[in-house]
Amino acid sequence: MAKAASAGEARRPSRRGKWLFWALGLGTGIALGVALPTGILLLVGLLPAAASFAADAHPDKTTARPVLWLNLAGLLPALKTLWLNGHDLRGLAAVLGDPATLSLAYGAAAFGFALARTMPYAVLVVLEARAAATLRLLEARQEELRTAWGDEVAAEANRLAARAAAAIERKTTKER
């Protein structure tokens, strides 16, 4: 049941990712049909995001989403320029011909990718540091107890643990 539940959860994020992908694709299609220059600009400008979505196997698309948002953020100035300076193909050509347009969009996507890759490590460093601090506290407490009671306290603790484990084993065997 747990496996089915987690399989269900995995299917839902993957379904969601696929939905997002298709939604994006649909949106792009609509944009192409209704506003061709914008559509083409989005198509070309969001290529990194599309590639990222295709490559990201995680059900939550933890790498692809930041790439998408930052890719979009990087493309927004170009979109604004296109819309303000004549929403036509000539304007599109001018925007696409500007090296800064794609540099900004692709650069932002790259930043998003880097962010998505490094942030888990940063979080892991913090979590590990917290765990290490807790371990140090536990070890310090044990050392305090050793100082006060001698090494016999460790031996007695081992005996207690062994007795508890044996009791659990007996209980488990009975239940089976």
Place this chain on the structure above:
Amino acid sequence: MASQDIVVAGHVVDPTRPVAGVVGGGLEAFAARPQRGDGPAAIAVRCRAHHPPRLKVIERLPDPELLGNLLLPLGQGTMPGGEEGPSRVILYPMPPGPPLMTPGERRAPLGETDLIQNVAKPVARVLGELAGYGITHRGIRPDNLFRPLSGGPVTVGEAFALPAGFCQPAAFETTPMAMCARAGKGEGRLEDDLYSLGVTLLALATGAWPLASLDDRSGIRLRLERGSLAALVGHARLPAAVATLLRGLLADDPDFRPSLDEIALWPGGARARPQTARPVRKATRPFDLAGEAIFDSRSLAFAMASRWSEGVKAMRTPGLLAWLERALADQPLTGRVAEILSANALGGDQDGDLLLCRTLAVLDPQGPLWWRGVAMMPDGLGPLLAEAHAAPKPSVERQRDLADMIEAQAISRFATEKLDQPGMVEIEKFGRVARAQARARVLGAGRERLLYQLNPGLPCLSPLVRKASVTTLPGLLAALEQAAAASPPGGGAPSPLDRHVAAFIGANMEGKLDTLLAAAGDAGRPEEAGLAMVSVFARLQRLQKGTVLPNLALWVAALAAPAIQTWHGKAARARVEKRLPEAAATGDFAAMLEVLDDQAARAEDRAGFAEAAATFARAAAAGVALRAEAPLRQAEAARTGGLIAQGIAIALLGGTVLLLAGS
């Protein structure tokens, strides 16, 4: 009072004035007088540690006023100057005159009336009174009967300063008793005293010491072959009444001896027809034992016992059974001996000692227990052990022989062959109990415990205190305190509680400290042993309120140091470690015990340790769990990192939208 005078039981003893001819057995006796007033003179008899006095009997004796014609102890004490330090001294009143006859002396025979009225009847009265208290005298002989030179009834001398029958010459003992080692005769029976009275009367009636020309062994052989009456009386001419009396008293079968009532009314109370004992069964041809020709079973038993190795060989030859069956023609005896020998056909008794012991018990039903050439009565084991262990030069060979005898349960097996005789059931049990005790290895038990249990009043033989000759627990503590004062304590002895000290304590405390003593000797658990040792001395010290033993306490404190480890907390241990020597310096073992084993502090220590161990275990479990959760942390980091990256990206997107909208 002169400087060398010694006070014992209210009397001043003068060791410079020995008194001869009053006590036997080589004991020293000294003149004594009352410390206060003008009472009668007394004598102080110095006892020997390795021939212990009959202390249990002395405890049951009546007051001297209740029993005339007998020298009864006036008191006891100790005096210095013995073979090994102070020795026990028993005080007696001075006898009323010289002894009737000295050993080996020839004198004018006493008349019939004098013999009957002034010797036989007073002695019989004394024996009767003692029998009422369950006591035998075991010292009836001419040199132990005293009266004034003017005559009159005799006063029976002392018989309690040595093991029972120790001073009796072989001729004055029944043949079984005569065979026994001097210290191993046991308490005996009234019939033994009656026999001794008979031989005494014979000596006084003839004026000659009986069998004086024969050594003990020859005298016994003669009596076995011819019967006591014939061997002792021989051709002596005796007054009729005396002869009839002696015929009864000297009968080899105790059942034929006259009763005390008969003697009291003698000659009027004599049985109308003098009783004679059954004749000895003689063989048609002799049994040859190493060149000695033997015609009856009792003589055979004596010969085999006296030459032990030849006896073992003879026992294993088929000639023995053949002789019993054909020459002696005693089928029941043959059957019993055959049963013993065939039961051991598988060779379980390799040395043959036990086998011969049992065979002799059957061949001579009245005989003593024989073991490797030494005879004893079962209740003589205690004094024999004392003689072997406590002599100034202890006999290692005798110690080993006695130990082997106990281990082989010879006493029980001897009794088993004689269960039809009175008292043998108890003796059989005693043999088993003695072996069980001798085999015990715990401290406070074992051979040493058996030694002190069978010899109350025996000085403690530990090398630590031997020279002090201590016979009481307070004396032991004082002697140990002195030994502990040496440098190193006890002269380098490992512990004040060695096997002899522990056994002495165990016996004197009647088993109340056996558990503590056993714990004190448990080398595998030194912590518990140290605590137990302190407890033992605390209990002993409590018996003597006010006594302090600082040197002993310091010695024991050093040995009890491992007991500090029974405390769990280091602070508690440090506290105990600091306070223990302080308590020991006061010489108070109860204070030491309070430091080492304060129950309230112990409970707190135990509870604290349990809590600490539980906390330690929880911390360990938490650490293990933390380490095991590393993959979970990685998954969490991936999830949370992804969400944070998304958040930042959305925030940047929003910021960009606002920026572009504003500009």
